[in-house]
Amino acid sequence: MAIKRGVSFYSYQQEQFFGKMDYRDMIREVREALECDGVEIINEATVPRYPFPTEEFLADWHNTMARYDMMPVCLDGFLDTLRFRDHVMTKNEAAELVKLDLRLAARMGFKHIRTMTALPTDVIQRALDTAVKLDVKIAWEIHAPIPIKPDPTIKGIFCDNPGTAVAETVEFIEKTGTKHVGFVPDMGIFMRAPYLDGAEAAVRRLKDKELAANITVLMKQVPLTELGGEIDKRYPNRLTPAERRSFSWKRHADPEDLALILPYICSIHGKAHDMVEIPGKPGQYEEPAMLYEEVIEFLKKNNWDGYICTEFEGQRSKQDQGMEQLADEVEQVRRHHEMMKRLIGE
Amino acid sequence: MLESFMVKKDSLKNVVKDGFVIGFKFDVRIAEYRGCFLSLHNGYYINIDGTEYPRGLQRFEINGKAPRDFDEIAKCVWEHWDYDDPGTVYVQAPGGLAPGRHRVGVMQSLFTQYGWHPHDEEMIKNPPAPGASVGGKQDAVYYYDMIVE
Numbered sequence: 001m002a003i004k005r006g007v008s009f010y011s012y013q014q015e016q017f018f019g020k021m022d023y024r025d026m027i028r029e030v031r032e033a034l035e036c037d038g039v040e041i042i043n044e045a046t047v048p049r050y051p052f053p054t055e056e057f058l059a060d061w062h063n064t065m066a067r068y069d070m071m072p073v074c075l076d077g078f079l080d081t082l083r084f085r086d087h088v089m090t091k092n093e094a095a096e097l098v099k100l101d102l103r104l105a106a107r108m109g110f111k112h113i114r115t116m117t118a119l120p121t122d123v124i125q126r127a128l129d130t131a132v133k134l135d136v137k138i139a140w141e142i143h144a145p146i147p148i149k150p151d152p153t154i155k156g157i158f159c160d161n162p163g164t165a166v167a168e169t170v171e172f173i174e175k176t177g178t179k180h181v182g183f184v185p186d187m188g189i190f191m192r193a194p195y196l197d198g199a200e201a202a203v204r205r206l207k208d209k210e211l212a213a214n215i216t217v218l219m220k221q222v223p224l225t226e227l228g229g230e231i232d233k234r235y236p237n238r239l240t241p242a243e244r245r246s247f248s249w250k251r252h253a254d255p256e257d258l259a260l261i262l263p264y265i266c267s268i269h270g271k272a273h274d275m276v277e278i279p280g281k282p283g284q285y286e287e288p289a290m291l292y293e294e295v296i297e298f299l300k301k302n303n304w305d306g307y308i309c310t311e312f313e314g315q316r317s318k319q320d321q322g323m324e325q326l327a328d329e330v331e332q333v334r335r336h337h338e339m340m341k342r343l344i345g346e
Numbered sequence: 347m348l349e350s351f352m353v354k355k356d357s358l359k360n361v362v363k364d365g366f367v368i369g370f371k372f373d374v375r376i377a378e379y380r381g382c383f384l385s386l387h388n389g390y391y392i393n394i395d396g397t398e399y400p401r402g403l404q405r406f407e408i409n410g411k412a413p414r415d416f417d418e419i420a421k422c423v424w425e426h427w428d429y430d431d432p433g434t435v436y437v438q439a440p441g442g443l444a445p446g447r448h449r450v451g452v453m454q455s456l457f458t459q460y461g462w463h464p465h466d467e468e469m470i471k472n473p474p475a476p477g478a479s480v481g482g483k484q485d486a487v488y489y490y491d492m493i494v495e
Contacts, residue, residue, distance in 0.1 A: 013380075016430070017348055017351070017375065018351075019430075043380075044380035044381045044382060045379060045380040045429045048430070049428065050426050051426075079461045080382065080386055080457070080458050081463075081466055082457040082459065083383050083385055083386055083423055083457075084385070085457075085470065086470070088462070088466040119461075156463070156464050157460075157461070157463065159462050316348075316379075318347075319348055319350055319351070320347055320350055322350070
């Protein structure tokens, strides 16, 4: 029983875009530099000709995974409900897409698929036979703003009742007794501050340059957690609602809430936007926006067994500044693993 | 945000057929972190030196097939545009573009999204033209200085 480390290849999306890393390079990086074996992929980024890969691709995938002795942890799928263009995708059709991903996951050796946040239980029900037959679990991602504890006020995203979807899925699991349904919580539900890269990008894009200069100074004076409140206090009504969101933050779940779903957590998305050096501790890094220490402590205390896969997504906010300012994905993921190793106690 | 790198440098060229310049073309990448089913790709807002070239004048070449217009692309619900693959946008414009430097504004229209949303039925009935912001995702025209040889 232990917390194990892995990487979602989402983290290297920019390297892949510019042709600097393919899945073989990513696998080698995870094994040789990060010294771990967990691999999570984005189906529509890693698998050529998705959802119908060639035998050659599958053979090379398995060969590369075998060469570096890796563990296929999770295949991430999507739910593009406008795809058919002449009608909105029905729930039955969504279940067929889930089945396609389950089959692909089985062929690539993955143990579970990450499906869309708040996937309705009637979709899960319809795909469940396939999941059981292939022994691949259906795990939907608990992503902000979806909480673990029910909040019926959340509406208008993902499905009809996103705010109570976790509780409904837990009820489904307990009622059916299935071992093939669960969750992939994203660390972004455990916020403790706004994302640093988001705040920096918002400052950069502010049309009010005087305010931008003032906020830049303020960022050095007050903790990130208090930045939004301080801006509101000192410069009221100067930000648009969208700008304001970049400096504010909300805790969607407490680490203890994980107790409600602990047996059903298939893996965790170790989200990271900015891995910054801890003052006075050279070579040690932290993610200022999320409660990593508390979450990992909770998981250790409860003997949770599974993978946390790094999902670095701080590259996107910097891409409007040209090649020179791009984030270093490889370095950021390495820093994230320094933190995870230390907190896990490897 | 990969939009800044969506249009390939040096790819803007006039298209000649039977000795006549019938339009121009440029290469694009999907400005996302993943590919998508081809039907979700709805064309481009294109503005070159102040002139707009709407979706109806555009065709898209991908997966080794001849360029297809975006009504045809909308029917490709099982064909995938892979993340790694560049495609080519062809624009019908008799006479093409003059040799020299051009200010090329492009906004890619993709109907990718996460699950069901209240706007779904409306998006199917009245799909927004490229250039209209969809769900706050494609929210700006990106500009590239490009040269036609």
